Amino acid sequence: MIRRRARMRSLIPATLACLAVLCIASFTGISPEAAQAALPSDLQDVRLLGQVALQVDDLEAQAAHLQAEIDTLDLELEKASEAYNQLQVRLDELNVAMADLRRELATAQS
Numbered sequence: 001m002i003r004r005r006a007r008m009r010s011l012i013p014a015t016l017a018c019l020a021v022l023c024i025a026s027f028t029g030i031s032p033e034a035a036q037a038a039l040p041s042d043l044q045d046v047r048l049l050g051q052v053a054l055q056v057d058d059l060e061a062q063a064a065h066l067q068a069e070i071d072t073l074d075l076e077l078e079k080a081s082e083a084y085n086q087l088q089v090r091l092d093e094l095n096v097a098m099a100d101l102r103r104e105l106a107t108a109q110s
Contacts, residue, residue: 048056
């Protein structure tokens with residue numbers, strides 16, 4: 001999961017660069033093929049500076065916080081699901097026991 005997050009973080013600048021080039025291309029009338037050719041071959045070389053870098057850092061921090069919340073909720077859901085399953089098994093056992101007791105009662109009453 002940590003590797004996936006690191007991989008996702010490394011793709012954010014590249015994705016932003018692609019979007020920026022494609023947006024500029026669409027507004028200026030450049031074809032998408034020409035816009036793609038304008039992108040650096042290795043998008044890892046793209047460096048964000050100034051306000052954009054701060055915004056990306058802020059978004060990454062927000063994403064990390066949200067991922068931590070999701071992970072916490074996932075663990076809580078897993079625990080609740082396991083508890084529910086255990087209670088369901090216990091309910092099934094009690095229903096079987098009740099059916100047996102009803103049969104015994106019916107036999108005793110006849």
